[in-house]
Amino acid sequence: MSAPETTVETATDEAVRRREDSAVLRIGEDDGERLEAESNASDTSMIMNMGPQHPSTHGVLRLMLEMEGETVMRSKPVIGYLHTGMEKTAETLTYLQGPTNVTRMDYAAPLFSELAFSMATEALLGLELPPRATWIRMLMCELNRISSHLLFQATNGMDIGAVSMMLYGWREREEALRLLETITGLRMNHNYIRPGGVAADLPDGWRDEVLTLIDALPARLKEFDTLLTGQPIYRERLQGVGVINTAECLALGVTGPILRSTGYAWDLRRDMPYLAYDEVDFDVVVGTYGDCFDRYAIRLNEIRESIRILAQILDQMPSGDYRVQDKKVTPPPRARIDESMEALIHHFKIFTEGFKVPAGEVYAAVESPRGELGCYMVSDGSAVPYRMHIRGPSFVNLQTLPHLMRGGMVADAVAIISSVDPIMGEVDR
Amino acid sequence: MSDVVETPVLHVSRDQLIETVAGLRDEGYVSALDVTAVDYLEHPGRTDLPPELEPERFELVVTLISHTTPGRIRLRVQVPADDPTVPTLFDLFPGTEALEREVADMYGIVFEGHPDPTRILMPPDWEGHPLRKDFAVGRIPVQFKATR
Numbered sequence: 001m002s003a004p005e006t007t008v009e010t011a012t013d014e015a016v017r018r019r020e021d022s023a024v025l026r027i028g029e030d031d032g033e034r035l036e037a038e039s040n041a042s043d044t045s046m047i048m049n050m051g052p053q054h055p056s057t058h059g060v061l062r063l064m065l066e067m068e069g070e071t072v073m074r075s076k077p078v079i080g081y082l083h084t085g086m087e088k089t090a091e092t093l094t095y096l097q098g099p100t101n102v103t104r105m106d107y108a109a110p111l112f113s114e115l116a117f118s119m120a121t122e123a124l125l126g127l128e129l130p131p132r133a134t135w136i137r138m139l140m141c142e143l144n145r146i147s148s149h150l151l152f153q154a155t156n157g158m159d160i161g162a163v164s165m166m167l168y169g170w171r172e173r174e175e176a177l178r179l180l181e182t183i184t185g186l187r188m189n190h191n192y193i194r195p196g197g198v199a200a201d202l203p204d205g206w207r208d209e210v211l212t213l214i215d216a217l218p219a220r221l222k223e224f225d226t227l228l229t230g231q232p233i234y235r236e237r238l239q240g241v242g243v244i245n246t247a248e249c250l251a252l253g254v255t256g257p258i259l260r261s262t263g264y265a266w267d268l269r270r271d272m273p274y275l276a277y278d279e280v281d282f283d284v285v286v287g288t289y290g291d292c293f294d295r296y297a298i299r300l301n302e303i304r305e306s307i308r309i310l311a312q313i314l315d316q317m318p319s320g321d322y323r324v325q326d327k328k329v330t331p332p333p334r335a336r337i338d339e340s341m342e343a344l345i346h347h348f349k350i351f352t353e354g355f356k357v358p359a360g361e362v363y364a365a366v367e368s369p370r371g372e373l374g375c376y377m378v379s380d381g382s383a384v385p386y387r388m389h390i391r392g393p394s395f396v397n398l399q400t401l402p403h404l405m406r407g408g409m410v411a412d413a414v415a416i417i418s419s420v421d422p423i424m425g426e427v428d429r
Numbered sequence: 430m431s432d433v434v435e436t437p438v439l440h441v442s443r444d445q446l447i448e449t450v451a452g453l454r455d456e457g458y459v460s461a462l463d464v465t466a467v468d469y470l471e472h473p474g475r476t477d478l479p480p481e482l483e484p485e486r487f488e489l490v491v492t493l494i495s496h497t498t499p500g501r502i503r504l505r506v507q508v509p510a511d512d513p514t515v516p517t518l519f520d521l522f523p524g525t526e527a528l529e530r531e532v533a534d535m536y537g538i539v540f541e542g543h544p545d546p547t548r549i550l551m552p553p554d555w556e557g558h559p560l561r562k563d564f565a566v567g568r569i570p571v572q573f574k575a576t577r
Binding site for chain 2 (some may be wrong): 022024026028029030059079080083085087088089092109119122124127249251252254255266271272274359360361362363364365372376378380386387389391395396398399428429
């Protein structure tokens with residue numbers, strides 16, 4: 001098949017082609033069966049459902065795959081199985097209750113949703129945080145990034161067939177989670193980062209515990225290298241599989257490790273710094289080929305960069321308040337409640353009525369382990385958000401699946417889903 | 430306000446949306462990050478619109494990002510309740526496909542020319558648009574087929 005050389009493709013032609021000759025299977029959720037029944041004998045393609053209950057779909061992702069033999073032609077991710085209306089719920093919760101809601105979206109990296117929500121609220125309030133609160137947030141986020149990427153290493157290994165990786169990845173992640181539990185009181189869904197600062201100061205001995213973790217991790221990551229990175233079967237499964245380029249990523253709105261795997265260095269921490277990321281030194285890890293292996297290697301090396309950042313945070317952690325001393329948003333210290341009636345009333349009012357936030361709208365974004373996590377918030381001047389929208393990176397990144405899988409084998413689909421690392425709680429919200 | 434850089438806001442009409450976004454894309458806004466909407470049914474006292482603009486019930490909010498000079502821009506489009514249609518941005522940024530489906534699902538805003546105008550989060554036979562302000566929380570009965 002040769003294309004006529006004389007025709008120049010115009011913008012409209014391109015738009016038409018994009019619609020018709022697409023990797024996305026654009027049919028309704030229920031239409032698969034009907035199309036199967038209507039298809040004639042000469043039609044060799046079939047539509048196959050993968051998920052929503054499938055161990056490699058990371059939760060409840062369903063894929064409709066148009067198969068030609070064992071080759072995936074077009075496909076469509078069908079989502080919504082975990083939709084619980086969290087954005088609607090957010091319109092009934094006060095700004096202090098809000099983090100408990102958003103923390104349940106990306107359950108592998110809950111602190112980032114809390115951070116985006118808190119930053120949006122603080123921007124509307126016009127609050128300036130004390131430096132220690134900022135640095136504690138950074139410490140927590142990097143610990144969480146490590147635990148999230150370790151979870152990826154574990155599940156990615158298992159999806160490919162390296163089941164022992166699941167045990168190692170899980171063991172390391174559990175140690176990171178134990179540290180998060182020591183600081184926040186909970187392994188997951190912490191509700192630790194709140195508008196106005198963080199919920200509690202770091203406990204005694206936190207420095208030693210962080211040190212123990214970041215001292216132990218590099219050796220463990222070496223084990224990962226031995227187990228996976230240099231292993232021929234593993235590389236064979238990932239290299240050259242699910243390739244995407246920079247232009248496609250930008251057109252699809254993709255952010256995070258998938259965008260960086262194409263060799264495009266874009267990291268909000270470096271390019272649009274928030275918290276105190278402009279005061280620490282780290283490298284943005286990029287890939288070359290944009291394949292599954294690059295995405296694996298980027299996440300592995302981002303753990304190493306996070307360890308570097310953590311070491312600097314340990315050196316530079318300032319002293320002072322862990323939350324803003326603004327009576328409007330900060331409840332009085334626990335000890336004051338026992339001796340002062342006014343403090344008790346103050347505490348009661350903050351937690352029952354909440355605090356009013358000036359009318360306005362704002363978009364705050366952070367670099368989560370999966371990409372740009374944004375929070376768009378509209379306030380009407382009351383104590384609950386008028387509208388709260390989370391721009392989940394997994395939701396947008398999921399659109400790459402049809403493009404990554406097209407023309408590949410169905411066995412590669414598993415590796416590709418894993419390398420996109422979607423968290424369905426954030427996709428469906 | 431140390432952490433959140435204020436995003437410049439552009440108010441555009443529905444007719445100018447495609448043109449404006451295409452222009453911004455040529456200026457270096459390489460990626461469409463977010464498409465969402467707000468239902469201003471219960472917020473009559475809103476004051477953040479320019480005076481010459483007629484406030485409508487729905488507002489489409491589009492966020493674009495530029496990488497060369499790092500920064501975002503937010504477009505706000507007024508969409509009337511009696512004719513909730515907007516042209517799709519799919520031809521400019523294919524990544525808006527899922528985001529527009531979500532807005533259509535949650536608010537009932539129709540994107541003209543969208544390649545796949547099906548529900549994305551709610552079941553295909555769901556009635557109503559959950560994020561509209563007149564859609565009550567905790568509505569009973571449950572609308573799934575199997576429980577009917």
